[in-house]
Structures are given as C-alpha cells and as structure tokens.
Amino acid sequence: MYYNRTLSNSFSKxxxxxxxxxxxxxxxQERNDLDLLIGRNDSMEWIYVYRGTSRLLRIKKxxxxxxxxxxxxxxxxxxxxxxFGKKNTSDDFLFVLLGLVETASSNSRFDRYYNNxxxxxxQNELSRRFGICGKPGDEFVIVDxxxxxxxxxxxEKDSILNPLQHNYKEMLKELSESNPKIFGSNLEKxxxxxxxxxxxxxxxxxxxxxxxxxxxxASGIYxxxxxxxxxxDLWDQFPRPELEQTICEMVSQKRKLD
Numbered sequence: 158m159y160y161n162r163t164l165s166n167s168f169s170k171x172x173x174x175x176x177x178x179x180x181x182x183x184x185x186q187e188r189n190d191l192d193l194l195i196g197r198n199d200s201m202e203w204i205y206v207y208r209g210t211s212r213l214l215r216i217k218k219x220x221x222x223x224x225x226x227x228x229x230x231x232x233x234x235x236x237x238x239x240x241f242g243k244k245n246t247s248d249d250f251l252f253v254l255l256g257l258v259e260t261a262s263s264n265s266r267f268d269r270y271y272n273n274x275x276x277x278x279x280q281n282e283l284s285r286r287f288g289i290c291g292k293p294g295d296e297f298v299i300v301d302x303x304x305x306x307x308x309x310x311x312x313e314k315d316s317i318l319n320p321l322q323h324n325y326k327e328m329l330k331e332l333s334e335s336n337p338k339i340f341g342s343n344l345e346k347x348x349x350x351x352x353x354x355x356x357x358x359x360x361x362x363x364x365x366x367x368x369x370x371x372x373x374x375a376s377g378i379y380x381x382x383x384x385x386x387x388x389x390d391l392w393d394q395f396p397r398p399e400l401e402q403t404i405c406e407m408v409s410q411k412r413k414l415d
Contacts, residue, residue: 158317158394159307161403162196163410164204168218169195171225172204173413178216178225180251181206182414185289190262190271192284194302195410206254207284207302208261209270209277214240214254232267236260276371280354283369287357289414297359299367300407304356306391321390322350325383332379340379347380350387358404364392 171178172195185191185206191213194205206214213233217226227241228234234241237257240250261267270277288299308314330345355367366388368381392400 158313158391159199159309160304160392160395160400161406162301162304163403163406164195164197164202165218168202168204169410169413178204181216181254182289184251184254188258189285190281191258192281192302193289196301198305198307207281208258208267209281211267211270211277213257213261233257233261236264275373276369276377279371280369283367284355288411297357297365298408298411299355299357300404300411301356302354304353304388305351306388317391317394318350321387325349325387329380329383344380349380349384350391353384353388356404358408362401364400364404366392 170176172182172193173179181204182193185193190208192207194207196203196205202218204216205212211233212230214227214229217228219226229241237253237260240253240257262272265272269275271281272278284299284302287295287297288302291298308317326345326349329347329349332340333342333344353366354369355365357365357367359365366385368384370377370381372378
C-alpha cells in the first residue's frame with residue numbers, strides 16, 4: 158500500500174507563483190464554479206480542474222519536462238477539441254478554456270454535475286472554501302479530493318481491500334434489509350472503499366476523513382459512515398509516522414500555491 162499525492166518540484170512549479178501556468182490557479186480561484194486538485198500515483202502526476210463532480214480538465218506531466226498534455230472527460234473534449242491532446246500557448250489555453258467553462262455552464266447536459274445545486278455543487282463549495290480559498294485561521298485544510306490509496310499490485314489490493322469490503326457489505330445488507338423503505342434497498346451493491354470524498358488536516362494534527370452527501374440522497378447518507386469506516390480501517394494499517402509525514406508534505410506543497 159502507498160499514499161502520497163505530492164507533485165514533483167519540477168511539475169509543481171508550473172502553477173506556483175511565477176510559474177508558466179500560475180494564471181490557471183488564479184483563474185480557478187476567481188470562479189466559484191471551479192476547483193483545483195493536484196496529485197499523483199505510481200505512474201503519473203496531474204493537475205485537475207473540476208466543475209462540481211466532473212473533471213473539466215486534466216494537465217499531465219510528460220517525460221519531456223518542457224511539455225504537458227491536456228485531456229479531460231469525453232464530453233468536454235467534444236465541446237473544445239482544440240484544447241485537448243497537445244500543449245497550448247498560455248493565450249490560446251486561457252481563451253479556449255474560458256469558452257469551454259462558459260459553454261458547460263449554459264448547457265443543461267452538465268447540470269447534474271453542478272448547476273442543479275446538489276452534491277457536486279456543495280462538494281465544490283466545501284473543497285474551495287477549505288482548499289484554494291482557505292484562510293490562515295481555518296480549523297482545517299482539505300488536503301486531497303477523491304482520495305485513493307494505491308497498491309503495489311492487484312494481489313495486494315485483493316488481500317487487503319476484499320476482506321474489508323466483504324465485512325462492510327454484510328453490514329450494509331443487514332441495514333438495508335432491516336428497513337428498505339428508510340435506508341434503501343440493496344445497499345450492499347453500492348461501491349465502498351474505492352475512494353474518499355475528502356482528506357483533511359486540522360489545527361490539532363488530526364487527520365479528517367470526510368464524505369459529503371446531498372440531503373436528498375437518502376441511501377447515500379446512510380452509506381457515508383461505511384465509506385468513512387472502510388477508509389479509516391485502510392489508513393489504520395499505515396505506519397502512523399509515515400502517514401503523518403505524507404500529509405505534512407501535501408499540506409506544505411499546498412501552502413506553496415497560495
């Protein structure tokens with residue numbers, strides 16, 4: 158198992174003050190409907206621009222340090238084919254990105270991700286408030302969005318995750334069967350343990366696991382404690398000093414962006 162979403166210094170610098178894409182950070186920060194996420198896994202590094210729960214844009218590091226690659230959800234690529242697949246100049250990039258955001262904002266096809274003011278809208282609000290728009294006096298800072306634990310291989314993942322998922326799905330089944338009208342039916346078929354909405358870090362040094370649900374999603378609300386629980390069990394298997402060091406590195410990198 159591993160978990161560290163910290164970007165390499167060379168890639169992080171492009172959105173830090175003075176970087177070639179610093180304008181992108183400021184562009185996202187100024188728009189209430191957008192959010193920014195940085196991260197990596199064992200095979201790539203990325204900078205995401207979110208709109209609600211949808212990934213509007215992904216900037217990927219390439220083997221050539223002088224180049225980046227742009228992609229995004231298929232629906233957005235169809236709206237702005239000139240934006241994706243290659244490196245763009247800053248002027249072209251900003252102009253086309255602005256057009257893409259405005260088109261998505263006025264297209265009912267994308268309402269469920271943000272405009273309907275449900276889960277995506279409020280996740281975006283929380284993430285921005287305690288992320289790129291955070292303030293020095295805040296009680297906590299959001300460190301990661303859609304947090305995912307990595308595994309060395311499928312065998313390791315199966316040996317660690319499958320038993321936990323089985324236990325939680327059994328509990329979900331019991332809950333669902335006890336009163337399907339209140340809790341919803343077939344809760345055990347819902348996905349648990351694949352990712353966590355938010356990972357945060359507070360002033361007291363506590364690591365916070367957050368699942369954020371829309372109030373109209375009854376089954377999702379009842380699912381949340383189980384989603385948090387399985388991630389608590391997963392992270393509980395990490396050596397505490399290693400996890401704390403990783404979180405501190407991620408917080409430190411976020412501070413460089415301010």
